[in-house]
Amino acid sequence: MVSFGDSEFVKKVASVTQASYQHGWDERNGGNVSLRLTDEDVADFDDVSEVKETLDLGFDASALAGSYFLVTGTGRYFRNVIDQPNLDLGLVKITADGQHADLLWGYEDGAKPTSEFPSHLMSHIERLKVDPSHRVVMHCHPTNVIALSFTQDLDEREITRLLWKMQAESLVVFPEGIGIIPYMTPGTNEIGAATSQKMADFRTVIWPHHGIFGTGADVDEAFGLIETVEKAATIYSQICAQGGNIKQEITDDQLRQLADAFGVTANPEYLPETSKL
Template sequence: MVSFGDSKFVKKVCGITQASYQHGWDERNGGNVSLRLTAEDLVGFDDVSEVKRTLDLGFDAKVLSGSYFLVTATGRYFRNVISQPGLDLGLVKITDDGQHADLLWGYEDGAKPTSEFPSHLMSHIKRLKVDPEQRVVMHCHPTNVIALSFTHELDERSITRLLWKMQAESLVVFPEGVGIIPYMTPGTNEIGKATSDKMSEFRTVIWPHHGIFGTGDDLDEAFGLIETVEKAAAIYSQICAQGGEIRQEITDEQLGDLAHAFGVVASPKFLS
């Protein structure tokens, strides 16, 4: 029998969740990940053809009906996923009515998808309209990004420009900038809607005083995007710890040169 638990998809999520925990981004049961799969991805696995349970989504995901998602469970710790994926991960298929998800693998002890799953689905829907190759949504709690949301004006232009100027890699990795929503209660459809509205323009959205949502074509890309944003915020934190005076910086002209050299289009809203 070929088990889905031995698949490259499960192994990759295990690796990413462990790396995120080791970075200090996912204390206790913080953080969640969803990976969209196709029917072709599931060919050859013998244990994904039978519906184990049907779960209520609490959200109308009809536009995603028939889609498969590998998603972390609610209330679970990222540090444990690598040792017990069959408990902390689940493979679900969105039903035709869009209101439910059929569990095909995982959640062996009765677990359910993360409480942020509706927010993930909203972001998947929006990103698919922008780029049909987008398959991953990841939410975590990067320390320096959260700290920045307490000390800096919550303005997309000023925070994007700050992060761009902290390291040469920033503009190359997120040339569209970063989105920001107001502080909102997590785990609600309202915060999911606000986040997905930003996802039409950005691949990463900061939740002030809480964390970040990042997307990508694959798990490495989504993780690397968040990692780059967090590294830029960490550099700024170090500058502040050293007195906060910036004597030299990457200029706007140099940002433009970076964009040209790497063939990316920097958002004209943020590059003046």
């Protein structure tokens, strides 16, 4: 029998949840991940053909009807996923009416998808409009990104430019910048809708005083995006800890040179083509 539990998809999600926990981004049951799969991805597995349970989504996901998602469970600890993926992960398929999801594998002790699953689905819908290769939404609580949301104005342009200037990799990895929503109650469709609106322009959205949403074509890309944002925020935290006296910085001209060298297009609203701001 070819079991979905032995698939590379399960192994990859279990690996990234462990890495995120080790980074200190997912205390207790914080954080969630969803990976979109196709018919082809699941075709060879013997244990995903039977519907074990039909779950109410509380959201119209008809734009994703027929899509499969491997998603972390609500109330589950990232540190445990690697040892018990069949309990903490579930493979679901969005039903034709978009109001439900059929559970095909996992959640063997009765778990349900993360409470943020509607927010994930909204972001999946929006990112697929921009990038058909999109597959992953990841939410976690990076310490220094959260700290930044307390000390800085919640201005997308200013925070993007601050993070771009903290390390050369930032502009290369997130040239479009960082999206930010106002503080909102997590686990609601309202925060999901606000996040998905930002996903039209950004692959990363900060939830102030809470965490971050990152997206990508695969698990590594989404994780690496968040990792780069957090590294830049950590460097800024270290600068502040050393007194905050910046004696030299990456200039706007150097940012433009980086963009040219790596073939990326920096958001022109945040980095004009000339030196005049």
